[in-house]
Amino acid sequence: MRLTSFTDYGLRMLMRMASDPDRAFSTAELANEFRISRNHLAKIMQRLARGGLIETRRGGGGGASLAVPAGEIRLGAIVRLLEEGQPLVECFAPNGGNECTIEGQCRLKVRLRRAEAAFIADLDRSTLADIALPRRVPA
Numbered sequence: 001m002r003l004t005s006f007t008d009y010g011l012r013m014l015m016r017m018a019s020d021p022d023r024a025f026s027t028a029e030l031a032n033e034f035r036i037s038r039n040h041l042a043k044i045m046q047r048l049a050r051g052g053l054i055e056t057r058r059g060g061g062g063g064a065s066l067a068v069p070a071g072e073i074r075l076g077a078i079v080r081l082l083e084e085g086q087p088l089v090e091c092f093a094p095n096g097g098n099e100c101t102i103e104g105q106c107r108l109k110v111r112l113r114r115a116e117a118a119f120i121a122d123l124d125r126s127t128l129a130d131i132a133l134p135r136r137v138p139a
Contacts, residue, residue, distance in 0.1 A: 001119050007082040009036055010044045011131075014078060017054065018070035018132035024063030044082070051081040070132055076124035088116050 013030050017023075027045065031038040045064050048054045055067040066073075100106070 004086055010082045015131055015133045017066050018128045019135045021066050024065045026063045070129035071127050073128040074124045075126045076120040
């Protein structure tokens with residue numbers, strides 16, 4: 001299974017935020033740390049905020065921080081949120097994958113659904129606190 005870069009960066013961002021949960025992180029700071037565009041990171045933050053995992057504040061002293069303690073955020077929930085709308089294979093798409101020529105005869109689809117469910121279930125056994133990055137000490 002392969003996760004999108006959207007999810008990869010979202011997980012990294014949350015791991016950093018979990019390392020210092022009382023602090024607000026700016027988009028610029030996180031984008032610089034992970035070497036990704038601020039625009040891309042802002043889209044990830046919007047999805048995480050909409051999902052209730054982070055809070056964002058504008059202005060001086062603003063930034064993003066965890067909305068829920070890291071120990072209460074299951075990794076599977078993060079992946080489900082960030083991978084929303086990204087089907088594992090075409091036939092899992094909401095439109096049913098109109099390009100499949102073996103629909104109705106396929107014995108792979110059910111196995112892929114079980115594998116995907118097992119992957120997410122395994123992630124649900126761990127929390128964001130389990131994978132938090134070490135806290136950085138200011139130089």
